[in-house]
Amino acid sequence: MAKDKKKDKKAKKIEEEQLKKISSNKILIRVFKDFGSNTAILKAEYEAEERRDAYNNLVAINKQFLHDEDTDFTIDDVYHDMQVLLEFKNKDKESKIKMLKEKIKFQEQLIKYLDQFPELNAVYNYADENLKLHDYRLLMEYTTHITGEGAYFTIEKGMRVYSFDSVDGFLVPIWRGVATHSQYPDHTRKKKIVIQEDIILKQELQKYNVNKKLGNLLIWGIIAITILFALNLWGGLKLLEMHQTMDKELHGASFQCAEYTSRLHQLYAQALQTNLFPPEQAEQIQAQLKTLEPDKVG
Amino acid sequence: MVREIEEEDALSKKHKEEEEFNTALDYLGLDKDEVKDEAFVNFKVDKEVSKKVTKLTQLPMAFRMALEGKHYDEEKGGYRQTGKAIAGQRFIAKSNGILTSYASESNLLTQKKIDTFVMQYADACMKIETELLRDRSISEKNTRVIFKMFKDTLFNIGEVITGSAENMRAVFGRIDQERQENKDMVNF
Numbered sequence: 001m002a003k004d005k006k007k008d009k010k011a012k013k014i015e016e017e018q019l020k021k022i023s024s025n026k027i028l029i030r031v032f033k034d035f036g037s038n039t040a041i042l043k044a045e046y047e048a049e050e051r052r053d054a055y056n057n058l059v060a061i062n063k064q065f066l067h068d069e070d071t072d073f074t075i076d077d078v079y080h081d082m083q084v085l086l087e088f089k090n091k092d093k094e095s096k097i098k099m100l101k102e103k104i105k106f107q108e109q110l111i112k113y114l115d116q117f118p119e120l121n122a123v124y125n126y127a128d129e130n131l132k133l134h135d136y137r138l139l140m141e142y143t144t145h146i147t148g149e150g151a152y153f154t155i156e157k158g159m160r161v162y163s164f165d166s167v168d169g170f171l172v173p174i175w176r177g178v179a180t181h182s183q184y185p186d187h188t189r190k191k192k193i194v195i196q197e198d199i200i201l202k203q204e205l206q207k208y209n210v211n212k213k214l215g216n217l218l219i220w221g222i223i224a225i226t227i228l229f230a231l232n233l234w235g236g237l238k239l240l241e242m243h244q245t246m247d248k249e250l251h252g253a254s255f256q257c258a259e260y261t262s263r264l265h266q267l268y269a270q271a272l273q274t275n276l277f278p279p280e281q282a283e284q285i286q287a288q289l290k291t292l293e294p295d296k297v298g
Numbered sequence: 299m300v301r302e303i304e305e306e307d308a309l310s311k312k313h314k315e316e317e318e319f320n321t322a323l324d325y326l327g328l329d330k331d332e333v334k335d336e337a338f339v340n341f342k343v344d345k346e347v348s349k350k351v352t353k354l355t356q357l358p359m360a361f362r363m364a365l366e367g368k369h370y371d372e373e374k375g376g377y378r379q380t381g382k383a384i385a386g387q388r389f390i391a392k393s394n395g396i397l398t399s400y401a402s403e404s405n406l407l408t409q410k411k412i413d414t415f416v417m418q419y420a421d422a423c424m425k426i427e428t429e430l431l432r433d434r435s436i437s438e439k440n441t442r443v444i445f446k447m448f449k450d451t452l453f454n455i456g457e458v459i460t461g462s463a464e465n466m467r468a469v470f471g472r473i474d475q476e477r478q479e480n481k482d483m484v485n486f
Binding site: 109110113114115116117118119120121122123124125126127128130131134196197200204 | 325333381384420
């Protein structure tokens with residue numbers, strides 16, 4: 001007895017620990033392939049991480065298996081709308097099926113007549129009536145197989161397990177009903193249309209987005225300014241170099257001039273000392289030399 | 299002798315068809331005269347295209363008739379139900395509503411310019427495209443056909459409103475190219 005109690009406690013502990021994992025974002029995915037109506041073969045089993053995408057939808061991702069699918073499934077409006085229109089609320093399953101069978105029979109006959117006599121298409125719209133038949137058939141499948149109570153996942157070892165049926169490369173989620181154990185392909189088409197519309201709208205708006213255009217202009221302006229600045233800098237350096245070379249040449253000429261004038265002064269001094277001129281004239285020349293300004297030489 | 303037999307056969311065939319038609323009417327609870335009235339729309343197509351107003355009113359009507367499966371009967375001068383509708387009544391009403399807003403005579407008075415019409419044209423095409431995606435009554439094989447029909451009709455309306463056939467042709471090509479580029483970017 002004591003041993004059994006211990007075992008029970010251990011089992012309870014394990015269960016509690018496992019239940020804590022349910023809220024984690026890791027889920028187990030099983031992909032089945034249907035062969036006929038009753039045989040389904042397990043093709044793959046792998047873990048995936050649940051995340052929210054850019055549109056806040058729940059998606060499960062496994063990069064290794066290239067799995068990127070929705071896990072946030074919703075039942076299509078068809079079922080809700082039709083159930084209200086046919087007043088299904090207070091009817092039992094059998095009467096619902098009976099009613100639907102009659103509706104389908106009438107609809108099939110009507111389509112047959114519409115195909116046979118084109119004049120009748122003026123009263124009934126063929127596309128609408130065909131859709132109605134399709135909806136009735138869907139609702140028939142729904143009422144016979146699905147009670148509405150159930151989930152898309154089961155819990156195994158504290159982990160949520162989502163099963164998919166692989167149909168031509170598409171993964172169709174499998175509904176786990178309480179009363180029945182049937183498959184129910186869900187519709188995520190609507191969500192995809194919304195995403196597509198969003199992208200197209202964004203692209204359309206981008207064309208008329210003034211801020212972005214201004215931003216582009218600013219970037220181009222900055223690029224142009226930097227190019228101009230670089231050119232200016234290069235030109236300035238080039239000018240400095242030229243100025244320095246010209247300075248050298250100019251300085252050389254001034255040195256030559258200074259040497260020449262000093263030599264001249266020496267020559268004049270020698271000439272005065274050697275009494276080349278008469279003394280009166282020499283005095284005059286000396287006086288003139290004193291008053292002589294540099295730019296008037298020569 | 300052979301001719302007589304053939305005539306008799308034809309008569310019996312016709313009689314059978316009539317009988318079947320009557321049983322169909324009984325099954326659906328319809329009146330024969332009522333159906334005949336509904337199956338014929340008294341709308342004459344004016345071949346004088348120089349009249350802008352008549353052309354404008356004709357274009358959306360022709361589009362509607364094509365969607366409803368009615369074809370023009372030149373002998374009687376009206377549209378007669380000869381085929382099946384390719385779109386649901388809800389879509390027909392919506393698309394026709396958009397087209398009639400463009401085909402209004404007031405657009406002729408305001409002398410619409412191409413630049414403004416181009417934006418409206420792209421917007422209307424987008425609207426119809428999403429509507430086609432959402433509408434479950436339209437089968438996939440008819441989606442493209444209906445979209446092209448709508449584009450052509452609106453294009454023809456644009457020609458009349460703006461009074462510039464050559465320019466509209468250029469615009470038509472440009473928008474198509476842009477939409478193709480967008481589609482290439484969106485890979486689903």
